[in-house]
Amino acid sequence: MEELTSIREQGLYQTGILFVCQREDIKSVQPADWIDPDFAHVLLNAKEAGVDIKARSCKVALNGITLGEQISVQI
Incomplete structure (x- = not known):
């Protein structure tokens, strides 16, 4: 995330993070800051720098997994 933040801050490229929830x-995801506060802090910095942060649910079946709906990311 720090590398994506740095790239975004340079303005060279648009960057993004996709959380895939199987x-x-x-309905939403959020960092577990009580478990890994460093991860939560770096994710917040990335968002504030303009890194696009999204999440999708998945449809899980015996014959495979497919992406579902976009869900909210609470930071």
């Missing part, structure tokens, strides 16, 4: 019933 379940259908999820």
